[in-house]
Amino acid sequence: MKQALKRFFDGDLWYSFSHSPIVILSAVVTLLIILAAIFAPWIAPHNPFDLAAIDIMDSNLPPAWNEFDGDIRFLLGTDDQGRDILSTILYGARISLLVGFASVAFSVVLGVGLGLVSGYVGGRTDTFIMRIADVQLSFPAILIALLIDGVARGIFPRELHDELAVYVLIFAIGISGWVQYARTVRGATMVEKGKEYVQAARVIGIRPGTILFRHILPNVTGPVLVIGTIHLALAIITEATLSFLGVGVPPTTPSLGTLIRIGNDYLFSGEWWITIFPGVALILLVLAVNLLGDWLRDALNPKLR
Amino acid sequence: MTLLEVKDLRIEFPSRRGTMVAVDKVNLHVNPGEVLGVVGESGAGKSTIGNAVIGLLEPPGRMAAGEVYLQGERIDNLSDNAKRKLRGKRIGMIFQDPLTSLDPLQTIEKQLVETILLHLDLNENEAQQRAVDLLRQVGIPDPDHRVKQYPHQFSGGMRQRVVIALALCAEPEVIIADEPTTALDVSIQAQILELIKKLCIEKNVGMMIITHDMGVIADVTDRVAVMYRGNLVEEGPTAKILGDPDHPYTQSLISAVPRPDKRLDRFPLVEYIESAGDAKKSLDVANHWLGQARDFGDHYTGPLIHVENLYMRFLTKNSMFKSKREYFDAVKDANFEINSGEIFGLVGESGSGKSTIARMISGLYTPAEGSIYFAGTDLTQITTEKKRDYFRRQMQMIFQDPFSSLNPRKKVLDIVAEPIRFHGLASSRAETETIVRDLLDHVGLGDKAALKYPHEFSGGQRQRISIARALATRPRFLICDEPTSALDVSIQAQILNLLKDLQAELGLTMLFISHDLPVIRQMCDKVGVMRHGQLLEVADTEQLFENPQHEYSQHLLELMPKLSNVKAA
Numbered sequence: 001m002k003q004a005l006k007r008f009f010d011g012d013l014w015y016s017f018s019h020s021p022i023v024i025l026s027a028v029v030t031l032l033i034i035l036a037a038i039f040a041p042w043i044a045p046h047n048p049f050d051l052a053a054i055d056i057m058d059s060n061l062p063p064a065w066n067e068f069d070g071d072i073r074f075l076l077g078t079d080d081q082g083r084d085i086l087s088t089i090l091y092g093a094r095i096s097l098l099v100g101f102a103s104v105a106f107s108v109v110l111g112v113g114l115g116l117v118s119g120y121v122g123g124r125t126d127t128f129i130m131r132i133a134d135v136q137l138s139f140p141a142i143l144i145a146l147l148i149d150g151v152a153r154g155i156f157p158r159e160l161h162d163e164l165a166v167y168v169l170i171f172a173i174g175i176s177g178w179v180q181y182a183r184t185v186r187g188a189t190m191v192e193k194g195k196e197y198v199q200a201a202r203v204i205g206i207r208p209g210t211i212l213f214r215h216i217l218p219n220v221t222g223p224v225l226v227i228g229t230i231h232l233a234l235a236i237i238t239e240a241t242l243s244f245l246g247v248g249v250p251p252t253t254p255s256l257g258t259l260i261r262i263g264n265d266y267l268f269s270g271e272w273w274i275t276i277f278p279g280v281a282l283i284l285l286v287l288a289v290n291l292l293g294d295w296l297r298d299a300l301n302p303k304l305r
Numbered sequence: 306m307t308l309l310e311v312k313d314l315r316i317e318f319p320s321r322r323g324t325m326v327a328v329d330k331v332n333l334h335v336n337p338g339e340v341l342g343v344v345g346e347s348g349a350g351k352s353t354i355g356n357a358v359i360g361l362l363e364p365p366g367r368m369a370a371g372e373v374y375l376q377g378e379r380i381d382n383l384s385d386n387a388k389r390k391l392r393g394k395r396i397g398m399i400f401q402d403p404l405t406s407l408d409p410l411q412t413i414e415k416q417l418v419e420t421i422l423l424h425l426d427l428n429e430n431e432a433q434q435r436a437v438d439l440l441r442q443v444g445i446p447d448p449d450h451r452v453k454q455y456p457h458q459f460s461g462g463m464r465q466r467v468v469i470a471l472a473l474c475a476e477p478e479v480i481i482a483d484e485p486t487t488a489l490d491v492s493i494q495a496q497i498l499e500l501i502k503k504l505c506i507e508k509n510v511g512m513m514i515i516t517h518d519m520g521v522i523a524d525v526t527d528r529v530a531v532m533y534r535g536n537l538v539e540e541g542p543t544a545k546i547l548g549d550p551d552h553p554y555t556q557s558l559i560s561a562v563p564r565p566d567k568r569l570d571r572f573p574l575v576e577y578i579e580s581a582g583d584a585k586k587s588l589d590v591a592n593h594w595l596g597q598a599r600d601f602g603d604h605y606t607g608p609l610i611h612v613e614n615l616y617m618r619f620l621t622k623n624s625m626f627k628s629k630r631e632y633f634d635a636v637k638d639a640n641f642e643i644n645s646g647e648i649f650g651l652v653g654e655s656g657s658g659k660s661t662i663a664r665m666i667s668g669l670y671t672p673a674e675g676s677i678y679f680a681g682t683d684l685t686q687i688t689t690e691k692k693r694d695y696f697r698r699q700m701q702m703i704f705q706d707p708f709s710s711l712n713p714r715k716k717v718l719d720i721v722a723e724p725i726r727f728h729g730l731a732s733s734r735a736e737t738e739t740i741v742r743d744l745l746d747h748v749g750l751g752d753k754a755a756l757k758y759p760h761e762f763s764g765g766q767r768q769r770i771s772i773a774r775a776l777a778t779r780p781r782f783l784i785c786d787e788p789t790s791a792l793d794v795s796i797q798a799q800i801l802n803l804l805k806d807l808q809a810e811l812g813l814t815m816l817f818i819s820h821d822l823p824v825i826r827q828m829c830d831k832v833g834v835m836r837h838g839q840l841l842e843v844a845d846t847e848q849l850f851e852n853p854q855h856e857y858s859q860h861l862l863e864l865m866p867k868l869s870n871v872k873a874a
Contacts, residue, residue: 015321196710200774203667204724205697207690218714 016299023295029288033281037093044087045073049253058082060271077273079262085273088254089281095255096282099169100236104228106174107235111181112224116212118182119189130186133179141176142241148172149247162250169248173238180227188220222300229293233286240282256282307377308511309335309358309396309479314371316353316362327353327366331537333530335479335511340502342522342543343515345532346558346793351515354532355481357381358513359396360388376478394424397472397510399482403464403489407456413440413467414452417474424475439470444500462493469500473508480505483515495864498525517793519562523547531555561798563823565865568847571805572798572827594731594740595747595779595811605680608642609782609814610649610666615639615675617661617838635661637838639675643831645781648808648815650829650846652822652861658838659818663784666816667702668693679782698728700782701775706791707767711759717770718755721745724777744773748803765796772803776811783808784816789824801828822865826850834858 008014017023036043047053059082061074076085118129136144152168153161161168192198193216201211242248243257244264251258256278263275316328328350335341345351356362358373360381373381380391392398400406408416417436421427427435433452440448443466456464465485472480485501486494502525505512514526522529522543530540531552539552550556560573615636622631636658643649651659664670666677668684677684679696687693701724704710711720721741724730731737742752748769750762759767768788775783785804789797801824808815817828825832826846833843834855842855853859 196704196706197712199669200702200704200710200771201723202669203697203700203702204727204778205690205694206723206727215712219712 013299017295020295022291026288026291026295029284030292033093033285033288034097036090037097040087040090040094044084044090045075046084046087048083048088048091054082056082060266060274062271063273076277077271079259079274080266083254085259085277088259089256089278092254092256092259092278093281093285095166095249095253096236096239096257096285099166099173099239099255100232102170103173103177103235103239104232106170107177107231108181108224108228110174111178112185112217112220114178115182115185116189116216116220119186120193120208120212120216122190126186129182133182136176136179141173142238144176145169145172145238145242146245146247148175149242153247162252165249166253169239169242172242173235176238177231177235180231181224184223184227185220188223189216192216192219226293226297226300229289229296233289233293236282236286236289307334308337308375309333309513310374311354311358312372312374314354314357314373315369316350316357316366317369318366320365326369326535328357328535331371331532333513333537333540335513337478337511338506338509339528340505340512340514340526342526342529343513343532344517344519344522344529344558346517346795348534349532350535351517351532352483355483355513355515359392359398359481360385361392393420393477394475395478397475397477397480399465399468399472399480399485401484401487403461403468406468407464407471409456412453412455413459417452417467417471420471421474435474436470439474440467442473442504443467443470444496445470461489462497465489465493465497466500469497469504473504476508477510479511479513481513481515484517485514486521487516487518494521495524501525519547519559519794531558558795561795563794563798563801563821563827565823565826565850568826571802593743594736595744595776607681609645609680610643610816611676611678612639612641612662612666613676613678615662615665615677616673617658617665617670618673634838636665636672639840641833641840641843643814643816645814646812647831648817648829650825650832651816651818651835652820652825652832653835654820656837657835659835660786661838662835663702663786663816663818667700667784668697694728698724698730698778699780700784701778701780702784702786703768703771703775703788705787707764707771708791710771711767713759715758716755717745717757717759720759720770721755721774721777724774728778730777730779741773741777744776745770748773748776748807763796764792765800768792768796768800769803772800772807776807780813781811782814782816784818786818787820788817790819790821797824804828822850822861834861 017027041047058074058078059080061078061082063075063077063085074084074086076089078084079088114129118126149168149172152164152172156164198211198215201215206215239248239255240257240260243255244261246261248257249255251262254262259278260275260282263271263273263278267275311331311333314328314331314333315326318325318327331350331354333341333343333354343351343354353362353366356366357368360383362368368381371381372379375391375395380388383391407413414433414436417439418429418432421432421435422429425432425435437448437452440452445451445463445466451459456467459467469485472482482501486497489497498521501512501514504510514521516522526543528541529543529546531538531546531550531554533554539546539550539555546555547559550559563572616634616638617636618632619635620630621633622629624630639658639662641649651662653659661670665672666679666684672685675685679700682696684693684696687696711717718738718741721744722737725737725740731740738755742755745754746752750766750769750773754762754766754770759770762770771788788804789800792800804815805828807813817825819825819828829846831843832846832849834841834849834857836857842849842853842858844854849858850862853862
């Protein structure tokens with residue numbers, strides 16, 4: 001373990017990381033947002049999900065520095081139901097991040113699994129999987145997610161749906177993103193399959209499943225990591241978009257997207273803070289994650305080094 | 306009068322882990338009408354010298370010290386612009402790969418005329434005339450017509466002739482050729498070398514040929530400079546260097562070249578080049594795990610491998626209908642036997658089907674027709690994986706490319722232990738580890754190698770790891786598919802020595818595949834010659850080399866590079 005750490009800090013990846021200030025800044029911002037989201041119940045001044053604690057009389061209050069109605073209890077103001085914007089952003093980031101990470105994990109597992117099988121087995125299996133991927137690619141991802149959400153609303157009764165909304169969202173975003181992983185991994189698998197170490201394993205008699213997971217999988221994870229990082233930002237945006245369209249999480253447990261939508265209704269009546277602050281939080285998070293992903297892609301690509 | 310002179314050259318490649326000195330204290334000179342050979346193994350710095358002379362060092366590489374003179378005039382401190390004018394005009398260049406050194410989208414004429422107009426004071430018509438003349442000089446038939454064609458309409462050898470014409474078109478004083486024939490077939494190599502030699506004398510230009518191939522050196526050079534790890538170790542007339550070298554490195558390099566004319570027991574003097582690792586103890590094979598259980602329980606006395614009417618087909622055009630599918634016959638009706646304890650060689654050009662046969666025997670491919678008997682059992686009739694495992698354990702394979710045959714994400718310990726674990730050949734974890742360490746030590750790497758990753762080793766060392774992995778099932782039959790073709794000659798000699806030692810110790814039977822006839826002669830007891838998927842001739846090695854029966858075998862033997870100048874070792 002010690003040796004592995006030493007290898008990491010001695011390696012090119014750490015060198016490239018420690019020599020680019022923007023990447024370090026992105027990593028710090030991402031980390032801060034993640035930590036803030038995790039510890040939201042302890043650091044947030046209010047609990048916006050607790051219906052008993054919010055007061056409709058506090059609704060639409062501007063940020064604290066506003067000299068007329070500013071209230072020191074609500075640093076960034078309140079929304080139309082009297083929820084503290086800062087607290088809601090912290091809690092909302094939890095949902096955004098949960099949906100982002102979970103749906104990326106779901107896409108990765110599905111996409112990498114299908115990609116490995118497709119690339120290694122080849123033939124009809126490959127054709128079958130790749131044609132499904134092609135068909136799926138001809139729909140916009142958001143449309144697929146909308147479709148799945150719509151179906152879920154049709155199947156589950158209203159109460160149950162609100163409870164399951166986050167999981168439906170994870171499934172919907174996850175299923176719309178697996179194709180990229182499958183294609184990348186399929187290509188990489190086909191290259192690795194032809195290499196002699198795989199043939200050596202076959203000569204020993206190792207079974208295909210073991211070869212796939214023990215030999216090929218570790219050698220195709222590099223690009224997956226890169227796509228995963230960029231996809232994370234995309235998944236967070238997709239969640240926000242769906243919530244903005246009103247088909248995401250229920251309004252009682254608002255995510256960043258829900259907040260932006262609520263604020264959108266009040267934007268032109270001067271209550272700008274409901275939309276702007278969650279928007280800035282979303283931009284910061286997505287930008288930081290995207291920069292990290294871009295850096296990782298370049299750092300792991302030997303041609304650009 | 307010296308044409309080109311390099312004085313005290315030092316080239317450095319700075320990196321964040323310190324400065325790598327690629328070339329140090331090198332002094333060279335080229336006279337008019339003379340061919341100077343710069344020979345050395347990969348990483349010796351020979352190409353770097355060539356690039357430094359023409360001012361094409363890739364950054365971050367830089368000339369830290371030294372001077373380069375052309376006709377007594379210093380050229381290394383000229384501006385980039387002045388250097389560019391020098392290149393092509395006064396110094397011509399020939400690169401290794403003729404497939405990529407011509408622009409595929411322009412006709413030969415356009416490329417030649419462009420270069421001529423750039424450097425010589427001629428009008429368009431004169432330049433075109435000169436282009437045709439040049440092509441004629443380098444031996445391209447019907448140059449008036451062919452000059453209008455595109456590079457892809459020329460064969461590899463013809464393209465290299467065009468590249469030579471390009472190098473000549475501004476009448477340079479010096480030509481630098483970096484591995485000019487490495488990408489070409491043996492027969493074409495001979496023609497190109499002859500052409501280079503002839504042009505050198507006719508036009509009185511000086512030439513520097515950079516190569517790793519002692520055959521090329523013997524064929525064309527007047528003087529040779531031997532590079533070893535960035536230093537010039539020896540320089541002198543070709544006959545002297547090849548026949549009676551002074552420096553121990555040159556001696557070992559020359560003795561490592563496989564001799565086509567005589568079979569030796571071992572390659573002598575190869576220890577100088579690379580100590581493979583720090584192997585310590587010598588293993589008592591008979592009493593070690595490796596030497597035990599060598600009785601495979603079948604008391605079979607016939608030939609260990611017997612291949613009968615073997616066919617392999619690859620689908621080249623798929624179709625819904627069986628009758629419309631098209632196939633390529635990679636192996637046609639192969640028949641041969643390999644006796645126990647024998648090394649059987651398969652030789653042939655690339656694409657002749659020799660690797661396909663190896664892959665069918667090892668079970669990577671399923672033959673289209675025919676039988677493969679291993680110790681009397683027909684392998685093609687085995688249906689279950691369990692039964693096949695029994696035979697898999699008895700035969701192992703060593704692959705060609707040491708850089709792709711080891712999984713880069715695994716430690717050497719796990720790579721070598723994998724067959725032992727899979728076949729359950731050791732009773733405990735600790736025993737497995739001891740066996741792996743012993744194996745690594747035995748192939749000359751030392752037991753500390755177990756904890757490293759493959760990328761920490763050189764090509765030759767990796768091939769040793771491959772050999773250790775192949776031995777880890779305690780096989781009795783070893784398939785070596787071009788095991789040394791990716792390695793330098795001296796490393797090749799070491800690996801071949803190792804394989805010979807192991808074969809003798811363990812009584813292994815081997816199938817040895819190579820395109821290199823001298824290697825075959827040094828290694829094999831019996832040889833099969835292949836072409837276009839057919840086994841043309843099978844004979845004892847000595848008999849084949851002294852008295853080849855088939856026309857094609859005779860042809861191959863004639864093309865074999867002969868180091869007629871080499872009298873040493």
